[in-house]
Amino acid sequence: MEGGCTCRNVRYRLTGRPLIVHACHCTWCQRETGTVHALNAMYEAERVAHIAAEPEIVDTPSASGKGQKIARCARCKVAVWSNYPGSGPAVRFVRVGTLDDPSQCPPDVHIFTSSKQPWVTFPPGAKVFAEYYDRREVWPQEAQERWRVLREKMKQK
Numbered sequence: 001m002e003g004g005c006t007c008r009n010v011r012y013r014l015t016g017r018p019l020i021v022h023a024c025h026c027t028w029c030q031r032e033t034g035t036v037h038a039l040n041a042m043y044e045a046e047r048v049a050h051i052a053a054e055p056e057i058v059d060t061p062s063a064s065g066k067g068q069k070i071a072r073c074a075r076c077k078v079a080v081w082s083n084y085p086g087s088g089p090a091v092r093f094v095r096v097g098t099l100d101d102p103s104q105c106p107p108d109v110h111i112f113t114s115s116k117q118p119w120v121t122f123p124p125g126a127k128v129f130a131e132y133y134d135r136r137e138v139w140p141q142e143a144q145e146r147w148r149v150l151r152e153k154m155k156q157k
């Protein structure tokens with residue numbers, strides 16, 4: 001899968017499927033996206049390759065107080081992915097709306113729905129969490145194995 005910013009200065013290519021796709025309904029994501037939720041496909045950093053210009057990394061305040069780093073096109077400033085302090089630079093949360101075909105990454109889970117907009121409803125069977133969730137109960141086995149490998153690598157650094 002490929003995607004990029006609006007002016008096509010930043011283009012990326014993704015290897016394989018995301019670990020998980022989050023629809024985050026927190027008020028911070030609502031403000032940053034200008035809409036009702038963020039849609040982030042979580043990938044190991046090495047699976048997100050830049051195939052044109054490198055994005056610029058912008059330090060941005062976050063709900064946790066620890067800040068997040070948002071990768072934006074240096075020209076059109078569209079955000080393509082971000083790092084959160086919990087997982088650091090090893091994990092990139094790719095903004096699904098920047099994919100050439102966002103329909104490839106529907107949400108696996110809805111999080112922080114305690115602050116969702118009142119008119120947002122969920123399809124039957126959707127995984128919906130008022131705040132966050134336990135990875136061991138939600139992620140498919142293959143993604144949990146990739147996560148384990150990633151954590152090992154992070155420890156070695």
Ligand SMILES: [Zn+2]
Nearest residue numbers: 005007073076
């Ligand atoms: Zn651009």
